[in-house]
Amino acid sequence: MRYFIELSYRGTAYHGWQTQANGISVQQTLEAALTQRLGKPIYVVGSGRTDAGVHAEQQFAHFDVDEPLMLSDQLLYSLNCMLPEDIAIQTFFPVRPTDHARFSAVSRYYQYHITRQKNAFLNGMTYHFRPQLNEARMNEACQLLLQHRDFQSFSKARANVTNFLCRLEFAYWQRTVDDRLTFHIKANRFLWGMVRTIVGTMVEVGQHRMSLGQFEQIILAKDRTIAGRAAPPNGLYLVEVGYPAEVLAQRASALTHG
Known part of the structure; x- marks a missing residue:
């Protein structure tokens, strides 16, 4: 039996999603809680590998077990009690054996948040960047971005x-009422470090340090060394992972009864 987990996490304390030797990861923490609660080794596969310090409002992962689970509100509650406060499971639900958290996904939607004013409650959750940015020019750069498909320069x-x-x-x-500048981007897939590098390069455009022509030349060059510096991870959020309706067929029922 294969199950999908829908979860969210604040990535500040973690060395990214993927299990690694040099620090605690979200995957490792999730696997430890599932293994303890279900009484057998559980290994999860995520929809994607967020970097150290990156957050997820919606992330999906799958795991396999030999026997069907008794899905209940108590199981969900107990797992959330075992997890740290910065990781939360919204639901889990059965899927077909061929459904895959990573390879069945058809889209990913990210946001990147920039704040000009220091905010004690947003520490580690946004990029505090004081210089004024011209979002109109940055949106012109977005229009150029949408005309291309090869993003090697941002990988x-x-x-x-x-x-x-x-x-x-x-x-x-988009600039919000609290003067937060948010970058919205959605695609079928993203390259390693792509969103943060796009943001870092567009910040140059927004400060009038780079022309729109230079921005497009970076895309065309297919050369990472000429793109801007990657923006810090703390402003980046994985907001939504898209799947075909048949993959999520059991999710609505799980959310209703969870």
Whole structure:
């Protein structure tokens, strides 16, 4: 039996999603709680690997067990009690054996938050960046971004991928009433470090340190060394992971009865 977990987490205290030797990860923490609660070794596969310090408002993972689980509100509650306060499971539900948290996903939606004013309650949750940014110019850069599909210039150099093609659905900047500047971007896939590098490069555009022509030349060059510095991880959020309706067929029922 295969189950999907829907969860959220504040990434500040973790060395990213993926289990690793040099620090505590979200995956490792989740697996430990599931293993303890279910009484057998549990290994989870996430929809994607968020970097150290990156947050997720919605993340999905799957795991396999030999026997069906007795899904109940008590099981969900007990698991959340075992997890740290910065990781929360919203629900879990059965899926088909062929459904995969990573490979069945059809889209990912990220947001990046920038605040000009220091806020004691948002420490580690946004990028505190004091210089004024021209979001109109940054939105013009977004329009250029949407005209392309190869984003090698915004990928970490040692990314282990066969191609750098991504199909963007939207990309835009929006200023909120509390003067927070938020970057919205959705695509079928993202490269390692892609969103943070796009943000870091667009910040140069927003400060009038880079022309729109130079921004497009960076895209066309397919060369990471000429793009801007990656923005810090603390402003980045994985907001939504999209799946075909048949993958999420049991989710509505689980949310209703969870």
